[in-house]
Amino acid sequence: xYDIAMSKLGRITxxxxxxxxxxxxxxxxxxxxxxxxxxxxxxxLNDPKTPSKEDDSYVTGIEPLDYAYEGGSLDADFLSFxxxxxxxxxALFLEExxxxxxxxxxxxxxxxxxxxIYFSKRYNVT
Numbered sequence: 001x002y003d004i005a006m007s008k009l010g011r012i013t014x015x016x017x018x019x020x021x022x023x024x025x026x027x028x029x030x031x032x033x034x035x036x037x038x039x040x041x042x043x044x045l046n047d048p049k050t051p052s053k054e055d056d057s058y059v060t061g062i063e064p065l066d067y068a069y070e071g072g073s074l075d076a077d078f079l080s081f082x083x084x085x086x087x088x089x090x091a092l093f094l095e096e097x098x099x100x101x102x103x104x105x106x107x108x109x110x111x112x113x114x115x116x117i118y119f120s121k122r123y124n125v126t
Contacts, residue, residue, distance in 0.1 A: 001114065002026060003074040003093075006037070011070040013042075016058045019065060027064035036097075039067040073097060 006012050014027050030037050042057035043050050059066045074093050087104035094100040094107070102110070 002030070002069075003072050003097075006069060006072045007074045011040075011068050013057075013068045014065045016060060016065075019062075024062065024064065027067075027069075030069050031064040031067060034072070036071055036073045037069050038071045039069050042066050042068065 002012065014023065019027070031039050040055065042059055043052075043055045044059040045056045046059075048056055057066075074097070075089075084104060087108045090111075091102050091104050091107045094102060
């Protein structure tokens, strides 16, 4: 999901309010193991070291959370293709990037389930 967001939005960062341990692990992976992802360190909003205000942010002191991330090798335009073609392309991306082998049906089911979980929690829908 982070790769999709990065592909569509360009640059993403973690929440500064609350980040789960699982999410911290994802950010750590992007910082240390994803050579195709650029990481841009934030300048402490309360003690800036650079003249540019563009990189100023609240800094948590937790290394992978104090960066913005951009790039990556996913072209999320697969979302606009037919379902089968898009899921095939995303399955190939997962295999090439993470060595995860899934069928396009499994990818479709996982994305659907993730969406259901997200929206049910976000909007308190059961």
